[in-house]
Amino acid sequence: MKGIANLLQTCIDNKSLLLGKVLHAYILRTNLLTNTFLCNRLIELYSKCNDPTYAHRTFDNTPQKDIYSWNAVLSFYCKTGNLTFARKVFEQMPERNVVSWNNLISLMLKNGHQEKALDVYKLMVLEGFLPTHITFASVLSACGSVFDLQLGKRCHGLVIKIGLDKNIFVCNGLLSVYAKCGVMREAVQIFADIDEPNEVTFTSMMGGLGRIDGVVEALEMFRMMSRKGVRIDSVSLSAVLSVCAKGGEYDEFGCYESGDRLLRNVVLGEQIHGLAFKLGFEHDLYLGNSLLDMYAKNGIMKSAEMVFHTLGKPSVVSWNIMIAGYGQKGNSGKAIECFQRMQFSGFKPDEVTYINMLAACIKGGDVETARQMFDNMSCPSVISWNAIISGYSQNENHREAIDLFREMQFQSVKPDRTTVTVILGSCAGMAFLEGGKQVHAALQKAALHTDNYVAGGLIGMYSKCGKIERAEHIFSSMPELDIVCWNSMIAGLTLNSLNREAFMLFKQMRQGRMLPTEFSYATVLSCCTKLSSLFQGRQVHSQIVKDGYESDVFVGTALVDMYCKCGDIDGAWKHFDMMPVRNIVTWNEMIHGYAQNGYGDEAVHLYEDMIASGAKPDAVTFIAVLTACSHSGLVDLGFRIFNSMKSEHGIDPELDHYTCIIDCLSRAGHFHDAELLMEKMPYRDDPIVWEVVLSSCRVHGNVSLAQQAAQELFRLDPESSTPYVLLANIYSSLGRWDDVRVIRELMSEKQIVKDPGYSWTEDKEQDTCLFVG
Structure with a gap:
């Protein structure tokens, strides 16, 4: 029997199905089927040779099944990816060991069911099974995929307790969880405790550093990897390139956030490109797509095109990256051309393709083409719906955005937090308070109203519809506030001319140790501008310098505006002159x-x-x-x-x-030229034009034109006191008091009331201590 077992093992190692079947026949003929060990080897043979019929038949015919028999057939179904049969076998097992649990967890992970894999792991621990390094490798991978930091930390504690904290597979899994969740302090600590880090270790670290924009640190990690002699593969090179791709984000004005950062990232990316070529990876598709992504996201489309043309066989991913790159630059024409070439080359667009195309057309201002793309999609997902709805909302076609939102619900597509936030923005843009209330009610029913992102949209909607009390109620009811909610509330107060209250809320935000963003500072500078408070504006400027936002173009523009409108033109010019990007x-x-x-x-x-x-x-x-x-x-x-x-x-x-x-x-007294221009222009019947002329007539004492201008204003804007006051001033300056009396009697007769004037003073002693720390 030992000889037969050895022969079966040879068949398994060599995948010799025919010889294995001969041995199976011999076992049947010699009544050795009662030997469970041999049956298990046969199941393993058929599993290795991908023969499901014989594998299951042998399992069914095994008279005395043990746990290894069950694990063998379970392992087979896991290998073929048949989750339904694998779960059925797992549930029927009379007993299980850690191998059984590991097989099921691994299969669920391969099928993209990370949450279910974690549920199986929790049940495994609950039933008293001790995880192995294989268990932790799978479970930690799932934690990283769904960003479950809390479970990752619990796994970390158990790893230390059972003594697996030196296992390289487990350490890499832990490091990956912390890195993907952005907790780099713990990731660095784990990295420091690993005696011999491998390429997976370094790649995980570089990916984590990239997520927190640690470009320089990620590159240093790559250098360390090279110095330690760790094998550099296409995956590790791609990890560095993904870090370099982080620098190409555009701001809302279409400018790069930082020119220096962009230049640095492109130079580093080009160096990695050269190294990849030197190491012979120039035909690696995975790395080629990473290079495409790096150049496209940094807006260097000529280099991206060069890489694309050198790819032997581009994939759908390659085409998608190119379309996204053109879209990011607002070049919808190039994106459409690329889309057409993709189809002509025999590639079928996937949902990412369509989403990229929608984004490209919308950024290029071509919402009509974007809609045609959307209408051609057979079953658009919520992401696609969000893209087209956002496109209409951004182009201030709020009615169409709301109609699409209704159509989305008719199609039984469930909106997400992005959808409702965009729709709340459209309701605000139309001052459609009733629609906003309906969305609010639906959010409460779905328990989404406490989501910070959604709450920010609700605060913005009520603020723009003039219901600032409702906005304040939502703000104060939030269990936990993030910077988006603070910014929305401060902006809402400013929008409703409650600038002093907005300023005090900003102060409260800082006292709560919430760090302001560029938007926070731009909004509070707007408050200073509206309050004509140069004193407070300078305080804010000092804090901006301290927090490192002075070079931000958005904040810098708000500073220039504040200094100009508060009368400090030298301060405005000084800051304008030092701005790196305008x-x-x-x-x-x-x-x-x-x-x-x-x-x-x-x-x-x-x-x-x-x-x-x-x-x-x-x-x-x-x-x-x-x-x-x-x-x-x-x-x-x-x-x-x-x-x-x-x-x-x-x-x-x-x-x-x-x-x-x-x-x-008119100010220069060139009334003839002004009249000639007014006769030709398309805005002759606008009151503001005649007010300008009438005001200048007072300076130059041009009574005849002043009377003509006043008559036009009486016709165009009969309720306005401005023409009466200006004409009366002209008469009084010339000593024509009878005419002044006639104007005043006319005002009295028509019940025209002069608007009162007012003065503004700034109390520098009030609210002088605005910042903490």
């Missing part, structure tokens, strides 16, 4: 600041510097620079800039632009 809004704020503070020449020079720098002016830029020309009497220059709008920059003048240039002409 966007169109930053330029506009500084130009407008000069204009409002009477520095017309400086505003025009800055406008010219902006054009020379390659920045493209927008409609707001021209309002700012034309205002500067108007306030400083730069008539010829203003007229030249006005005429250049369409001819040089392709921008059609709007009402505000005409108002600025007419104001410029």
Whole structure:
């Protein structure tokens, strides 16, 4: 019998099915089937040779099954991935050992059922089985996949208790859990205690450091890996490249968050690219896709295209990365072209392809094409629904976003937290309070209203609909507040002109040790601006420098705006001049600041510097620079800039632009030119234009034009007191008191009441201590 067992083992090792069947026949003929050990070897043979029929038949015909028999057939079903039969066998087992549990946990993990695998593990421990290093390798992998840090920590305690804390597989699993959950202090401690880290150890560390943007630290880890002689494979190189891909995030203005960071990450990525080529991985598809991703996310599409063309056989993932890269740059045309080439090359788009296409079209402003893409999807997931709904919401087509949300529910697609937050934004954009209330009620029913992300959307919706008390109630009812909720509440108070309350809430947030974000600082600077409080604005500026946000373009622009509107033009220029990155809004704020503070020449020079720098002016830029020309009497220059709008920059003048240039002409006494322009422009019947003319007539004593302007205003805006007051002032300045009396009698007769004036003072002694730490 020993000889037969040895022969069966040889058949198993060599996968010799035919010889194994001959031995099986011999065992049947010699009545050796009662030997459970031989039956178990036969089940193992058929399992190894992928013969399910004979494996199960042999198991059924085994007269005396032991735990090894059950484990053999269970192992077979686990190997084939048949979860249904594996669970059935597992439940029928008269007894189980740790191997049985390990097989089922491993199978569930392979089938993507991480949560169920963890449930099986908990039941295993509850029934008194002691996990092995194989158990922990699977369970810790599942914990990392679902970010279950608490269970990972409990596993860590058990690992130490049973003495597996030096096993490399277990240590790598623990390190991976902590790294994926962003708890790098514990990950570093585990790494330091490993005597001989392998490539998995280093790859996990690099991945974890990448998640917390530790680019330099991840690269140092890679250098250490190389120095220790640990084998560098395509997976470890891909891990470094994924870290380098972290630098290409765009802000809401389409600018990179940090130019230095982008440059650093691209240079490091190019170095890894060179090393990959040197080590002979240039044809590795997995690594090739990582290179594509690194270049695409950093916006270097020419390099991405070069890598793509060198891939021997690109995969769907490769095409998806390219489409996402074009989409990130807002180049929807290139994304569509890539999508068409993908299909022409015989690749079938998957859901990621469509999501990337939706994002590309939406970012490029082509919502119509995005909708066509969406309508062609047979069964869009919630992510796809979110993408198209967000597209309409971002383009302020809130009605269509809400209609799609309703259609989504008719299609029985369950909304997630992203969906409801976007819809709350659309309800706010339409001031659709009733719709927002309905969403709120549904959220309470689904117990989602306490989710911080959703709560932030609710606070924003009620604030924008003027129901600040409801917003405050939601804010105060939250069991735990995150920075999104704080920011939403501060912004809501500011939106409702409760700037002092917003400022005090910001102070309260800092006292609670909640770290402000760029949005927090931009919002509180807006409060200082509206309160005309330079004193408090300077305090906020000091804290911004301390927290390291001074170089952020979003915060920097808010600082420029605050200094300009509080009258400290030198402070505004000082900060503007030192900003490493500026966007169109930053330029506009500084130009407008000069204009409002009477520095017309400086505003025009800055406008010219902006054009020379390659920045493209927008409609707001021209309002700012034309205002500067108007306030400083730069008539010829203003007229030249006005005429250049369409001819040089392709921008059609709007009402505000005409108002600025007419104001410029009228202030300088060029009433004839102003009248000629008013006859040609499409906004002749707008009251603001005539108010500008009437105001300038007072300065120059042009009574006839003033009377004409006043008559137009009486017709266009009969309830306004402005034309009466301005015309009366003109008459009084010329000593025409009878005419003044007539105007006042007319106001009395028509019950026109003059708006009262007011003054503003700042109390520097109040609320001076705003920050903690």
